[in-house]
Amino acid sequence: MAVPLLDEEFRLWAEWIGEELGHRWGPERREILRTRLEPRRAALGLESFDALLFHLRFHPEREAERARLVPHLTNNESYFCRERGSLEVIRDEVLPELAGRLGAGGQARLLSAACAAGEEAYTLSILARESGFTGPGTLRVTGMDVDPAALDKAQAGVYGTHAFRGTDPGWRDRWFDPRGEEAWEVKPEVRAPVRFLPGNLVRDGWWNGLPPQHLVLCRNVMIYFDEAAVLKAAQGLWEALAPGGYLFLGHAESLRHVPVPFELQRRPGALFYRRPEEDA
Ligand SMILES: C[S@@+](CC[C@H](N)C(=O)[O-])C[C@H]1O[C@@H](n2cnc3c(N)ncnc32)[C@H](O)[C@@H]1O
Numbered sequence: 631m632a633v634p635l636l637d638e639e640f641r642l643w644a645e646w647i648g649e650e651l652g653h654r655w656g657p658e659r660r661e662i663l664r665t666r667l668e669p670r671r672a673a674l675g676l677e678s679f680d681a682l683l684f685h686l687r688f689h690p691e692r693e694a695e696r697a698r699l700v701p702h703l704t705n706n707e708s709y710f711c712r713e714r715g716s717l718e719v720i721r722d723e724v725l726p727e728l729a730g731r732l733g734a735g736g737q738a739r740l741l742s743a744a745c746a747a748g749e750e751a752y753t754l755s756i757l758a759r760e761s762g763f764t765g766p767g768t769l770r771v772t773g774m775d776v777d778p779a780a781l782d783k784a785q786a787g788v789y790g791t792h793a794f795r796g797t798d799p800g801w802r803d804r805w806f807d808p809r810g811e812e813a814w815e816v817k818p819e820v821r822a823p824v825r826f827l828p829g830n831l832v833r834d835g836w837w838n839g840l841p842p843q844h845l846v847l848c849r850n851v852m853i854y855f856d857e858a859a860v861l862k863a864a865q866g867l868w869e870a871l872a873p874g875g876y877l878f879l880g881h882a883e884s885l886r887h888v889p890v891p892f893e894l895q896r897r898p899g900a901l902f903y904r905r906p907e908e909d910a
Pocket residue numbers: 650651652704705706707708709712743744745746747750774775776777780829830831832848849850851880
C-alpha cells in the first residue's frame with residue numbers, strides 16, 4: 631500500500647539529500663521524491679519514510695543502504711560526445727597545448743567528475759587518442775561519481791543505442807565492438823587508460839588520491855546543487871586541478887557568483903575556466 635511522504639518527512643529528507651549530495655530538492659518535486667524512496671522503504675519493510683531516514687542515519691548497515699538508495703536519487707543521463715562545442719575546444723586547443731607543454735612521454739591527466747556510466751570518460755579517452763596521446767603511459771583518464779551503480783556500469787563499458795545518439799555509426803564502430811543485439815563494448819585501447827573511482831563533490835578531500843589534473847570536465851551535475859554545494863564543488867575542483875589546468879562545466883552551469891579565482895575563457899560555442907599558472 632502506498633505510504634505518503636508527510637510535510638515534516640519531506641523537509642527532513644530534503645535536508646538529508648542536501649547534506650549528503652548537495653542537491654536542492656524543492657517542494658514542487660515532492661511526489662517524485664516519494665516515488666524514488668518508495669522502493670527502498672518497501673524492500674526494508676518499513677512503515678514510513680521517517681523510519682527509512684532513521685535507518686539511514688543510525689542502522690549499523692547504513693552505509694550499504696546509502697549505496698542502494700543513492701542511485702534512486704541521481705540522474706545519470708549522459709551520452710558519448712555530449713556538448714560538442716566544448717569537445718571541439720578540447721580537441722583543437724586544450725589537447726594540443728597540453729601535448730606541447732608535457733612533451734614526448736609526458737602524461738596527460740584528464741578527469742570526468744560526475745562521470746555517470748562512463749560515457750564522458752571514454753569520450754575523453756577517444757579524443758585524446760585521436761589527438762596523439764597513444765604512447766604507453768601518456769594518458770590517464772579518471773571517472774569519478776557518487777553513484778556506485780553508475781560506476782559499475784562504467785566499469786562494464788557496454789552501452790545501448792541511446793548512449794550513441796550524439797555520434798554516427800562510423801564513430802561507434804571505430805571505437806566499440808558489437809556485443810549481441812544493440813549493444814557495444816568499449817575497445818580495449820580506449821578502456822586501457824581509464825579508471826573509475828567513487829567520489830562526492832561536496833565532501834572534503836575527494837581529490838586527495840589523485841595527482842593534479844590537467845583537464846577536468848564537471849558537466850551537468852551542478853545544476854542539481856544548492857548554492858553552498860556549488861561553492862564546495864568549485865573549491866574541490868580547484869584543488870583537483872594542476873596550475874594552468876582547464877575546467878569545463880555544462881552549458882547550463884557557471885561559476886559566476888563563486889568566489890574561487892578561476893580565469894574565465896570564452897570561445898565560439900564554449901566557455902571554460904582555468905586555474906592560473908601562478909596562484910594569486
Ligand atoms: C546528468 S549526469 C552527468 C553526466 C556527465 N557528466 C554528462 O554531462 O553527460 C549527473 C551525474 O552526477 C552524479 N552526481 C550527483 N551528485 C554528485 C555528487 N555530489 N558528487 C559526485 N557526483 C554526483 C550523478 O550520480 C550522475 O551520474
